[in-house]
Amino acid sequence: MCISTEINFGKLKDKSLSTDDIDNLICEFISQLQRRGQVGGTEYNWSKIKGEIRSFVQMSHPKALSEQHHSKWNKETIKKLENAFGAKPQWNIVDDDIPSKFQRLTSVKRLVLFTTMFEYINCIYDMDSKKMFPLYQLSLTDEQIEDINRWISAYKLHDQMWLLSGKLEILAYKQLVEVHSELNKDGRELCALTEEATGIPTYYHLMRYWGRKEDEDKRKCPGCHKKWRNKSVDIDEESFLEFPYICDKCRLVSYYPSSFDNQRYAKIGE
Numbered sequence: 001m002c003i004s005t006e007i008n009f010g011k012l013k014d015k016s017l018s019t020d021d022i023d024n025l026i027c028e029f030i031s032q033l034q035r036r037g038q039v040g041g042t043e044y045n046w047s048k049i050k051g052e053i054r055s056f057v058q059m060s061h062p063k064a065l066s067e068q069h070h071s072k073w074n075k076e077t078i079k080k081l082e083n084a085f086g087a088k089p090q091w092n093i094v095d096d097d098i099p100s101k102f103q104r105l106t107s108v109k110r111l112v113l114f115t116t117m118f119e120y121i122n123c124i125y126d127m128d129s130k131k132m133f134p135l136y137q138l139s140l141t142d143e144q145i146e147d148i149n150r151w152i153s154a155y156k157l158h159d160q161m162w163l164l165s166g167k168l169e170i171l172a173y174k175q176l177v178e179v180h181s182e183l184n185k186d187g188r189e190l191c192a193l194t195e196e197a198t199g200i201p202t203y204y205h206l207m208r209y210w211g212r213k214e215d216e217d218k219r220k221c222p223g224c225h226k227k228w229r230n231k232s233v234d235i236d237e238e239s240f241l242e243f244p245y246i247c248d249k250c251r252l253v254s255y256y257p258s259s260f261d262n263q264r265y266a267k268i269g270e
């Protein structure tokens, strides 16, 4: 969901602050909102309009900027903003089209942790509706949300390394596809923490690019070595978050591979 919202910081009261100081404060505030999924995007902006400092953001929910959703670190940043501007930042929805209904976590049956180098910050989706859930709505601690953010950065870097670098390509690929790699171990731990916090089964997407020319379909779950072909999703009809492989016990899901032109690499991740 994207709700265009104006944040008004007000007129600067502490005249000793430089433009850089203001910029740093606003960056600190908005990047924390982004890391928790309270607002979307990875960039920030601000302008001085009639003497007041204002930013425009895309909120994920009409109440996403309410005080109780801020991290403990952002509550400290708000105190600094209050000292600088003489008041807490005010926010105002400027969007004409606010959806009337928002999905509730109580209606969700399965969550999935999924990201790639092309995805935005948030990465936990309802596997059935395919809608993303802002992290702040998942009853996670501030530290756990930070851990998820760090993991996302690491995942994106590995994905970039695999796609863009020559020498590190296979090392990065192994981290992405081998179930017990450090990267995947960390990701699965975050799924377990999310499941514990929400009470909703939380799956981990295990990447696979190179597949076997024969019998790919009969491959076993790399976690428990049992059957994991999900017959309700046709291999040729897979789409976003529709996984032809799923293991409920290991909480793993996977897509059908994209390439069959390297049988040596197809063994990686099995």
Ligand SMILES: [Zn+2]
Pocket (backbone or CB within 6 Å): 221, 222, 223, 224, 225, 226, 228, 247, 248, 249, 250, 251, 252
């Ligand atoms: Zn399994």
